[in-house]
Amino acid sequence: MQKATRSSRVAAVLSVAGAAFSPLAHADLGVTFAGGVANHHTTTLDAAVVWDPNLHWWQMGDWSFSLLGEFHAAQIRNTEGVDPRTVAAFGVTPVFRIGKDGGPIRPFFEAGVGVRLLSGVHLNEAYDISTAFQFADMVGVGLKFGGKGQYELGYRFEHLSNASIKRPNPGINFEQLYVGYMF
Template sequence: MKVRRFVWPAHVVRGALVALCAFGAASAQADNMFGVQLGAGVADHDVKKLDLGLVWDPGLQWWHIGGYHFTLVGEAHVAYWKLNAPDAVYSHIWEYGVTPVFRFIKDTGWFKPFIEAGVGFHFLSHVRQTPDRATSTSFQFVDMVGVGAQFGEHANYQAGFRFQHLSNADIKEPNPGTNFSQIYFQYNF
């Protein structure tokens, strides 16, 4: 009688190892911090946006320079767009996405200013905004730059300003892009 052994597919084993390493690296950091972010923004064509974000700061630090260092945080967002144009096809659009954000932030202190930049992937619930304005794909790249500060005795509070650009990078035409200026506030647990 021949005994058959089950062999896990290579992609499943690799994925499990990557997840295990990522979990191990994250749990090895004592500075893990999670936050809830609330933002508001405006764009051309009479578009307003409310944004709710969940933020994970694994406490990574590298390249300490003059009392500042680089770090990386992960953000997941759900945003609601309100289009006030009189000819809006969809006056309510939802945006979902994730963005890794690089920051250059002060090492210590009650007030820690930073600059930040990130590129992420987002999806829109509707591609058509008005009869003559459409994005052609729900999939959008989102790049942003911003300034802000963490403050408080335990860095529990954060506020900032961001310029955010949504575009499908000419995957498909038309690709008018949308530029938001937004402010945000965050509470870190």
């Protein structure tokens, strides 16, 4: 009798866990590629893997609030001065979106705050960003289109800064255009 009770409890726990994580099992993956310009003669190229767990809240007609995860690998290049540098940046950003859920063209607004780890802190002989650990704040707008909304075009304004963990903290402001595809 006790074995039946124990296996019933295990089955109940597994059922609850399965129900809690079932939205994650239907996650979609995609990629984005971005290019941008920044202050201080700096440019960026960014590639990201996008994880969409299909979590939608606060349905308002055809619009909803959703969450995505982005995993970035980027190059930040400075062309100013006699000793220009290129640094690599790796990081993650949770992205919150308010977007249209249906139709051939689906506009969205997005924002996120993530972290980046840089391979260096000197962009040229005079431009020092102090720490390899940086925060990446972002706001943007875009459009999803295609039969399943699998294509994306967007614009983002991103601010990279160490939040004054260490001085100097000049920050870098990027304006980026990006394209994306969800598999």
